[in-house]
Amino acid sequence: MKSIAVLGVMALAAVSAFVLAKGTAPVEIGKAAPAFTLTDTNGKTRSLGDFAGKYVVLEWTNQDCPFVKKHYGSGSMQKTQKWATEKGVVWLSIISSAEGNQGFVTTADGKKLFKEKGFNSTALLLDPDGKVGKSYGARTTPHMYVIDPKGTLIYMGGIDDKPTPNPEDLKGAKNYVISALEEAMAGKEVSTPTSRPYGCSVKYKE
Amino acid sequence: MTAILAAILLTQGPDPSPHSNATLLTSAKSAAPGEKVLVGVQIALDPGWHCYWQNPGDSGQATSIDWKLPKGWQVGPLMWPAPEALETGGFTIYGYEKQALLMAYVTPPKNAKPGKYRIQANPVWLICRETCVPAKQTVVKEIQIGANQPNPKDGPILAKARAELPQKATGWVVTAIRHGKGIDLKLQPKPGTTLAQGIRFLAADPETIAHSTPQTLTRDGETYVLGLTNSEFASKPPKRLRGLLIGAGTGFGIEIDVPITSAS
Numbered sequence: 001m002k003s004i005a006v007l008g009v010m011a012l013a014a015v016s017a018f019v020l021a022k023g024t025a026p027v028e029i030g031k032a033a034p035a036f037t038l039t040d041t042n043g044k045t046r047s048l049g050d051f052a053g054k055y056v057v058l059e060w061t062n063q064d065c066p067f068v069k070k071h072y073g074s075g076s077m078q079k080t081q082k083w084a085t086e087k088g089v090v091w092l093s094i095i096s097s098a099e100g101n102q103g104f105v106t107t108a109d110g111k112k113l114f115k116e117k118g119f120n121s122t123a124l125l126l127d128p129d130g131k132v133g134k135s136y137g138a139r140t141t142p143h144m145y146v147i148d149p150k151g152t153l154i155y156m157g158g159i160d161d162k163p164t165p166n167p168e169d170l171k172g173a174k175n176y177v178i179s180a181l182e183e184a185m186a187g188k189e190v191s192t193p194t195s196r197p198y199g200c201s202v203k204y205k206e
Numbered sequence: 207m208t209a210i211l212a213a214i215l216l217t218q219g220p221d222p223s224p225h226s227n228a229t230l231l232t233s234a235k236s237a238a239p240g241e242k243v244l245v246g247v248q249i250a251l252d253p254g255w256h257c258y259w260q261n262p263g264d265s266g267q268a269t270s271i272d273w274k275l276p277k278g279w280q281v282g283p284l285m286w287p288a289p290e291a292l293e294t295g296g297f298t299i300y301g302y303e304k305q306a307l308l309m310a311y312v313t314p315p316k317n318a319k320p321g322k323y324r325i326q327a328n329p330v331w332l333i334c335r336e337t338c339v340p341a342k343q344t345v346v347k348e349i350q351i352g353a354n355q356p357n358p359k360d361g362p363i364l365a366k367a368r369a370e371l372p373q374k375a376t377g378w379v380v381t382a383i384r385h386g387k388g389i390d391l392k393l394q395p396k397p398g399t400t401l402a403q404g405i406r407f408l409a410a411d412p413e414t415i416a417h418s419t420p421q422t423l424t425r426d427g428e429t430y431v432l433g434l435t436n437s438e439f440a441s442k443p444p445k446r447l448r449g450l451l452i453g454a455g456t457g458f459g460i461e462i463d464v465p466i467t468s469a470s
Binding site for chain 1: 336
């Protein structure tokens with residue numbers, strides 16, 4: 001039996017005393033989001049610490065995954081990125097595909113991708129050795145995390161509540177990233193701090 | 207002739223069900239009004255590719271079937287063979303390799319008139335290997351209303367698959383107790399059944415348990431205890447534990463469907 005990395009830990013704030021087993025890469029709602037430093041597709045180094053004082057969204061992506069295509073092909077993801085960044089949110093798209101695996105891009109190709117698909121993220125970060133992805137327990141594309149200005153994780157999971165690759169399912173879908181940001185920015189508690197992440201598996205190094 | 211074939215192939219467009227092919231199997235060619243008929247959608251998969259169970263696990267998409275039946279016909283719930291737990295890179299998915307045969311009973315109305323009736327299934331699935339591709343197909347077969355007449359080709363295939371479906375936990379005593387870190391699945395198998403290391407619980411509902419965390423089996427007198435870890439993505443503690451027990455001592459799988467209670 002292969003050794004299996006335990007993914008994470010979560011403590012629900014107010015609702016109940018529902019506690020999970022500690023993992024090897026603890027990522028908990030209500031705790032500090034793990035620090036990281038990655039290079040973006042413009043060759044610029046980006047660290048989570050650079051964005052202290054701002055809301056940060058992390059979006060794991062793979063442009064060839066049918067679930068990602070649902071969100072990008074329709075323009076829905078780019079629209080959400082624009083809405084968020086216009087509100088001062090830092091949006092970091094991250095590709096953790098290993099070289100040779102689906103989704104992997106060189107810096108040059110990543111830069112082209114950003115332009116061609118009309119990304120409205122702050123930056124597209126490349127994580128080909130998968131270290132940052134694994135430190136967050138990112139398991140699907142898309143997989144979303146929202147971090148508050150204090151560096152605390154306030155949302156992790158799926159982008160919305162319709163776990164399919166069908167563009168028709170965008171209509172009426174509840175976007176958990178938008179609601180987490182809206183609630184937190186209004187000083188309210190995030191009502192859905194986590195939900196099922198869905199999509200293709202992140203194509204980590206074997 | 208080849209020019210015509212080439213023209214036909216060119217106009218067909220991309221294959222809607224890549225690396226796989228679905229067929230509709232019916233256990234009867236003819237059935238009496240009001241008599242249920244076992245049918246199944248059989249998805250054959252290219253080597254190395256898989257499709258998914260009702261809970262796909264850490265990624266993927268559950269296979270689904272939209273039935274189009276004649277007026278007044280009913281279809282029962284989908285019956286899923288036990289999937290395999292396939293692990294890569296620390297993540298687990300629940301799915302089928304080589305083939306998936308999902309079954310259901312269709313029942314014509316008691317006042318169905320004699321004649322031929324069209325049974326249609328529209329399965330939708332995600333087929334993956336290193337990459338994933340959405341797939342769908344429309345499959346059709348006729349069932350006649352008249353004297354009972356089995357389907358000699360499909361009948362045995364369906365009967366075998368039906369016999370190999372997971373069994374109800376008849377004679378077992380099963381409880382699920384929530385504690386701080388997870389859920390203890392307590393099992394008293396029916397007399398004569400022993401369980402061994404290697405049994406595993408597969409949750410039928412996503413985000414009930416952490417799919418990849420090892421499940422430890424311990425003994426507490428006559429009771430076996432399988433330790434499950436909570437899913438980190440459940441927004442509320444789940445109230446019910448539904449799924450399958452597979453592995454050593456469970457035959458084709460044992461269905462589990464119990465409320466989750468708190469430790470007193």
